Every structure is written in structure tokens, then in C-alpha cells.
Amino acid sequence: MSLRAATLEYATRHRLRAWEALPWAAGLAVFFLFPNHLAFGTQVLIMILFALSLDLVLGYAGIVTLGHAAFFGAGAYTVGMLAAHAGWSEPLSGLAAAALVAGALGLASGWIVLRTHGLTLLMLTLCTMALLEQAANMGAAWTGGFDGMPGLEFQPLLGRFEFDVLYFRSQYLYALAVLLGGFLLVRMLVHSSFGRSLTGIRENLLRMHAIGAPVRARQVLVYAISAALAGVAGGLFTQANGFVNLAVLGLDRSAGVLIILILGGYGRLYGAFVGAIAYLVLEHTLAKAYPSAWQLGIGLALVLVALYARNGVLGLADGLRRRGGAR
Amino acid sequence: MKAIGILALAAALSAASGAQAQTVKIGIVLPYTGVGAEFGQQVDRGMQMYMKLNPGAFAPYKVELIRRDSKNPSGAEAKTAVQELIAQDKVDILTGFIYSPDAIASASLVTAAKKPMVIMNAGTAWITNLSPMISRVSFSMWHSGFAMGEAAAKTLRAKTAVVGYTDYPPGKDSLDAFKRGFEANGGKVIDEIPMGGPGQVPDFTPFFQRAKDRKPDVFFVFVPAGDHAVGVVKTYGALGMREAGIKLIGQGDITQDIKLQSMGANAVGLITVHHYNADLDNAANRRLVAAWKQEYGADATPDFMGVQGYDGMAAIAHVVRALKGRIDAEGAMKALKGWKYDSPRGPIMIDPATRDIVMNEYLSELVRKDGRLVQKNIGVIEAVKDMCKELKAGKCAQ
Amino acid sequence: MDLASILLGGLASGMVLFVVSVGLSVTMGLMGFVNLAHGGFAMLGGYAVVLAMRHWGLPFFAALALAFLAVAALAALLERTLYARLYRAGELDQVLFTIGLAFVMIAAVTLAIGPESQTVALPEWLRGQTDLGFLSYRSYSLALIAFGAALMLALWLGFERTRIGAQIRAAVDNRRMAQSLGVDVGRLFTLTFALGSGLAAVGGALGAEILGLDPQYPLRYLVYFLIVVAVGGLGRVSGVFFASLAIGVLDFVLKFNFPQGGTMFIYALTLAFLLLRPQGLFGKRA
Secondary structure: OOHHHHHHHHHHHOOOOHHHHHHHHHHHHHHHHOOOOHHHHHHHHHHHHHHHHHHHHHHHOOOOOOOOHHHHHHHHHHHHHHHHHOOOOOHHHHHHHHHHHHHHHHHHHHHHHOOOOHHHHHHHHHHHHHHHHHHHHHOHHHHOOOOOEOOOOOOOEOOOEOOOOOOOHHHHHHHHHHHHHHHHHHHHHHHOHHHHHHHHHHHOHHHHHHOOOOHHHHHHHHHHHHHHHHHHHHHHHHHHHOOEOHHHHOHHHHHHHHHHHHHHOOOOOOHHHHHHHHHHHHHHHHHHHOOOOHHHHHHHHHHHHHHHOOOHHHHHHHHHHHHHHHO | OHHHHHHHHHHHHHHHHHHOOOEEEEEEEEOOOOOOHHHHHHHHHHHHHHHHHOOOOOOOOEEEEEEEEOOOOOOHHHHHHHHHHHHOOOOOEEEEOOOHHHHHHHHHHHHHHOOOEEEOOOOOHHHHHOOOOEEEOOOOHHHHHHHHHHHHHHOOOOOEEEEEEOOOHHHHHHHHHHHHHHHOOOOEEEEEEEOOOOOOOOOOHHHHHHHHHHOOOEEEEEOOOOHHHHHHHHHHHHOOOOOOOOEEEEEHHHHOHHHHHHHOHHHOOOEEEEOOOOOOOOHHHHHHHHHHHHHHOOOOOOOHHHHHHHHHHHHHHHHHHHOOOOOOHHHHHHHHOOOEEEEOOEEEEEOOOOOOEEEEEEEEEEEEEOOEEEEEEEEEEEEEOOHHHHHOOHHHHO | OOHHHHHHHHHHHHHHHHHHHHHHHHHHHHHOOOOOOHHHHHHHHHHHHHHHHHHOOOOHHHHHHHHHHHHHHHHHHHHHHOHHHHOOOOHHHHHHHHHHHHHHHHHHHHHHOOOOOOOOOOOHHHOOEEEOOOOEEEHHHHHHHHHHHHHHHHHHHHHHHOHHHHHHHHHHHOHHHHHHOOOOHHHHHHHHHHHHHHHHHHHHHHOHHHHOOOOOHHHHOHHHHHHHHHHHOOOOHHHHHHHHHHHHHHHHHHHHHOHHHOOHHHHHHHHHHHHHOOOOOOOOOO
16 A cells, blocks of 8 residues: 555544644744744643643543642652652653653542542542642652742753753743644544543443443543643643642642633543633733733633633534534 | 034934943833732832832933733742743843742743842742842841841740741741741740641631640741731730730731731730831831832831832842943842942841842831831841851751 | 630631531532632622721621622622523533633722732620630630521521422422422522522621631632532531531641641541542432
8 A cells, every 4th residue: 555545544544634733833833933932832732731631531531620730740749859859850751750650649549539420529639639739748848848849950852952941942842742642642542432432421321331331440541541641741841840839739720721621622632722722822911911900801701701602612613613504 | 623523423422322321121020910919019119119219220221121920929930921031021130029939940040041130029048049140139037037036035035935837938947047046045946836838828726726825935926928917916816815925926027017007906015026117217218118108108108028129129220330231140140249238128238158138137016106006126136147048057058 | 725715716717617608508509500709709798898897987797788788689690690591501611600700700809909908897896805704715706606506597497497498498409390399490599699699798708807808719718618518518508507617626626736737637538528428418319
């Protein structure tokens, strides 16, 4: 089979569409067009990855959690503590360690907590995260507590690309690459039979039980995978910033990523992209123009989206497209 | 003819160089929204007051102030702001920084970019060790904590103390500082009570009840400035601790001038050590307080953060003049080392060895006068250095 | 350190939690609506009292009554115009809407009044100590305990003895059935929401002594309110009452004896409790 035919076959099987290359092209374009904003750009990329991990549990498995920052923080602190106390500063293996620790935490807490649902589940996820935050503060000798661990240094990527403290150039491309990897993983999961069983669990729990699907096991597994991915985002945060403190674990971060995902549209892979970019860019510009009033704008935007754009921005786009097509 | 020609040329040349007066760009990172918004406002006002009362301070150089919101005390926002100020706005000097995490996160950036940083609040002692480009005009917890420990033992003649502190680095710093100063002068700390985190104001009742039960001579409290302080004073009164013979002492964070009047009768008798309060009696302060009230209203008042903004601007003005408008980090630090100034808080100096501030600490008692709460000066400790770095205690040893 | 002081201290803070959270529990149980802006109504109540006392010179209790009515009216208006649209929406959209609303409240207060925290000036007789014979304790705390108990009694009577109370209980247990029996559920929603938010307003003002009052209030204490509601069980006033008191007292005892533990204990205990009994103290088994 020729290369062209093979590529086409691969694309059809995985339902790749031409426009899906756009976001990545745009990401690269940003690198060349906005060289002074790459620190902000890196934060956006990390947030997209974090939101993507939340979409796995929230959008696809239907688990509502306010404590996802626990895994982000676990990953962030793993990388930080390894670098500061064990002298382990190789970035890629650091990310792998972050994924492992966060994933294990996700597995353990998921197994315990996913017996419940609704408000109880929400509170349990919240309490788990809050406990982790308190533990990080109590262990301030290891974690740096409120003030955090400054001045973390990491070895150059693949031995060649140094971390750019001032302009964040290598961090940006690194984050973009990791995001691509994470995205492909999530995409593959979601389109697989595993992913479809998750949708089944979300839509009709009773029937899934009735056909004998291992519901609990699936839920815990997706929770663990999502946790690992969130951990990678956290590890990336520490590496890109050379710094980590308690703020990686707070309710602010959990609520923030939840809002972003809902804004963009959950249960559809690109919702994380749209939500993160829209929210962070909006916040960034409003905060610059009107430092004391940006919160009002965000609040109003959230209220309007909730009232008139049920499934987030992408849902709105869908509705418009449908109405346009129906004519 | 020739003379006129030369004169004209000279005039044209001087006009041209005059038009070239450099604009020095100052990047200001403060919380303008969120929990620290009040503090950001005080520092900002202090800066503006300096420029108002000293209009020629920067002449002939122009200054452009570029403000960025550091939002919450997480460090990441401040770091992004600093990065953009350096890379995009190309500022010459960075200043502001209310919270220690914000300054800590930005240290590596200013070192890499070789930009001078003048800290106007962040009080963790070892921050100035993080980068040779950092200087601080505000304070470290050890300035007032150590001095309070000494004063408690020597002036107040206390033998036993209980320490209550908010469980985060400035609180632990204050505990260590007070303990060192107190026990070096014959006192003994009999209980150390962590009192919740800096995020929300806890109900202090259980912690204060425990302190009351220990029956110390003094109860030394550190909490973050703001609502925590108001809660402390309320609870002290509510539990009848003064009647039980326990003096409440602390650093000036708990008697911040902008919160003072809302503390009520319970605060009378409170003894604090701090580098500034609005009732200090010197010419520069009288001038500042009067101008402040005129600009912002009779109920407004400068406080320690406001004066730090004021002094920070004075320091920056000194740097700009000394370097003739062309700012480089090494030159800036050199200009600041040993810099002396007659501030509203008294004489201050930047320590050449640590780039941190050296200043007076004032022992004050809160009294009632003409229906208002007023700080009465009962002692001065002059030229106090940051004892943490001086004694190389703990993390300051690096 | 005698038991009495500990008990009184814990009960007082528990009562504040109760007054603020009871409205949240009933509306969440009745309407099935996740209202994360509940803390915002508490904050508005506190500010209403401060402003009424400062600018109109109203005495404390008159200001409280005014705050209750004003916030209840605002809540009713918001319920009719905005909340009602989201009853059929998913849980997540409700979360988004109410968080957005909380942001709007926070920002509005910051812009209108300023970021500084405010103090509520308590009347003279509430300050200082009261002699109970065996113990002299803070008057304010004792008043809080008395008020909370009275409120609990009033609510219990309201729910058990009045027709409307019966209708609300019926609608909480089985909305469809209640509707088919002719209960005007929409009107009930508005009424309950207004009442619950009004109570939150009173709680916000009363609790300002302990919890403080500033624009960040709604999100800062949200977790505590949610914990109390989850542990108490949705929709039952008695559940919230006992949960608040239990948490208030436990928190006090733990902080007194193990201050190093910080707030960890409350989270750990909530976690353990909810694992053992997911429906809360008095909630229905799902």
C-alpha cells in the first residue's frame, strides 16, 4: 500500500479530519507571532492539558469532581520535591514520575470515593484535595509550604534544549509537545470501545449494570488515568516555572478548571481548548485594561454562557450550525 | 554673525538633548484585585504620595509607571506579570510585591534578565538572598519579632510567654524571631500555638482559650495584617484575658493603621513593636499624614505598607538620579547599598552587606485619646538589622 | 479548662453555620439545585446591615430585619428571572451559573463599597461578658446560641405544623406526587428560596463577628456550608442543625487540643463520615 493510501486509511479509522491540524498549527504560529508572550502561552497550554484530563472524568464518565487539583498538585510537588531533595532534575523522567504518583493517588482515592455520587461525591473529592493541601502545609520542611520551593532548575530537554527562564521559548514548545501527546492519548481512549463504554455509563447506568459491564472498575480506571494526566500537567507547571507552592492545590484551581471546561463544552475533546483559551485570554486582557473590575466581567460572561449556551461555546457553535444547516 | 550662529547651534543642541530626557519605566506588581486589594491600594497610594510631595525627585528624567495585577498570593501570576513587564514592556526597574511567594517566584527572572527589584512589602527573611538584584525597603519578620522578644523581656519584664501564630512562613519566622530575642534575655516560651492558615480568619476562641489556661505573663501573637488582626483583638477582649492579667503583644501587623479604629475598646493596652505607625512624631510623617488625609479623605490614613511604598519610590528616585536615567542592575544595587534617607518612619538605610533595610523599631502602647485609638510611643530601638541574616538562623544561612 | 467553655464556644460557631446553611440545605433538597452563590446572599445581608446602620442610623435589630427582607426580595426576583430557567439544566450548568453569580456579587460589592473588610457594630448589651453563675461567658456567643435554638424551633414548627411546611416536605420527598396533588411547586420554590436566602443574610450579619465580612466571603466559606449540608443530609432542617453543632463543637475541641492539625481534622472527619453514611445524618438513602 502506498504511503498516501496508508495515511488515508489511518485517518479514516481514527476519524481524523483535516481541520484538526489547525489548533496545532495555530499553537506553532503563536510561537513565532508572539515571542514576548510565551510565558502566558505556556500557562494556557498547561491549563488545556489539565482541562483535558478533567474532561475524561467529567465529560465522558460523568463524574463531577471539585477536587481535581489534588492530582495536579501531586504531580507538581512530585517533580518539585524530586528536583529539590533528590537531585532528580531530568524533565521527561520527572514527568513520568509525576504521572505515576498522581495516577496511584487517583486509583486509591477513586476506589474509595466512587461508591458515592451527587453532592456526597462532590464533597468527598473536595475533602480529599483539602486534606492533601493541609498535608502539604504541615510538611512545609519538604514542600516549602505557603512560600513554596523557588529556584528549581532542570536539566536541558533531551540533553539539548535549555529551559529559557526569561522568554519561556523551550518551555512553550515542550508544553505543546506534551499536550499533543496527552491529546492523542485521550482521543484514542475516547474513540475506543473503552471510551464508548464510559459514555454508556454516563448515559444509562442501569442498563450498563444490566448488561454486566464492569461499571465500578471502568470508573476507577478512567479516574486513575485522568489523575495521571492531571499529574503530568502539574509536573509541567513546576518544570516550566521552576517554582511550586500551595496554590497548585487549592479550591481556586479546581473550580477554575471546572469552569473552563464547562465554558468550552465538556464531553467533546476540543472543549478544553476553547474554554482554556477563551477564559485565560479574556482574564488576561480584562485584568490589564481594568485591573479592579475584571471579576465582574468574568462573572457576567459565566452567567450568560450558562443561561444561553448550555453546552458551552462549542454547544453554541453546534446549535448555530444546526440551525444554519436546517434551512 | 559667527557668534549668533554658534549660539543658535548651542541652543539647538541643548534643546535636542533636553528633548531626549530619558523615560525610566517602572514595573509595579501589586494585588489590585482579590484578598490583597486593600494592601495593594495602600502601597500604590504611598508611591503616589511620594511623587506628589517630591515633584522634582526624578527630574530631569521622566518616569512611566506600568502596573500589573498579581491577583492571588500564588506566585505564578506575579511571575507571569514580571515576565511580561521585562520581555514586552521592557521596564527598567521592578517593584511592588506584597506577598512573599510573589517575590520568591520572580527572583530567578530578575537575575536572568539583570533587572533591579525593589521589594515594597514581602517579609520572608531570606528573600534578599535569592538574587543579587534584589533590595528591600520594607521589613523582614525578624526586624520586629526579635525586637519584640527583647523588649518583652527587658522593658516589660515578662518571664513567660505563649506564642500564637498563623501557620505559614511569616508566622513561623515571627515565632523563631521572638523566641530568640525573648529567651536570649532571660524569658521562656511555654507554649507555641499554630492558629490556622492565612486564607480564612479562623475563630480564634479555642486557641486563645488554650493560651489563657497557660497563664503566661505575655501572649505574643502574629497574624497576617487585615481581618485576622481584627479577629485577634476581638477574641482577646471577648475571653477576658486582660482581666486575667495576660498582656497581648505583637508586631505592628496586628495594629495596622487602616484597621485600627474599627478595633474598639478591646484594643486599648495592646503593646506592639513596628517600624511605623501613623502616630509617629517626626516632621516627615506629620507632612505625609496631612497630605494623605487631604488627598484620600479624613478617614484615610497611611500605614506601614503606605510608607513602604513611599520609601520605595524614594529609593528608586535615588537610583534614577545616581545612574542618570540609564538603569542597570549592578549600578542600581551599588547606588542602593548604604543609601540613607529621612523617611516618615525615621532614619532608614540599606545594609550594604544584605541589601535589606536597617531602621528603627518603635515600642508602642495603644491608648485612647479624644475618642480615637492612638499609638503612644514608649520606646525606640535604633538601627535594627534583620537578625535572621545577622545570626544566620535557619534558611537565612544559605 | 472546663467543659462548659469548650461546649459554649463550639455551639456558638456551630449556630452561625446553622443559620447560614439551613437555607442552602432546604433549597438543594427541595429544588435539586446546586446553589454555590448561597454565600453571596449571606455576604449581602452582612453588608446591608452595615450600610443601614452606618448611613441610616438604624439600630442593630431593625437593620437585621431590613437585611432579611431586602435579600429575600432580591432572591425571589433572581429565582423568578434567572434560576428558574436552569431547573431543567444539568448540574454542571447550575454550578457554572451560580459561581458566575457569586463572582458578580463579589465584584459588585468591591466596586460599590471597596475591598476592605467591614465590622458590624454590635449593640452595647451584646458586648462584654454575661455571668451565668457557674461561668462568665461572652454575651455575644450566648446570644448566638439562644438565637439558633429559637430559629430551629421556629423552623421545626413551621415545617411540621403549617400547611406550607407540609407542602414543602412533600415536595422534597416526591415532587411529582406533590404536584399531582395540586401543590403549586413553582410558588413553593420561590418562597423557599427567598426564605433560605433571607436566613443566610441574617446569618452573614450575625456571623460577621466570627467569620468576618468582606467581598471574598462567598467563596471562602462555601466549603464549610457545603460540608454542613452534605453531612446533615439534604432537605432536612434537623440534619443541618445537628451537623452544624457537631462540626462546631468538634472543630473547637480539636483546635484546642491539637492546634497543629489545622483544619485537617474537619476534612478528614467529613471524609470518613460521608464514606460511612453517604446520605448524611438525616438524608434519604438514594
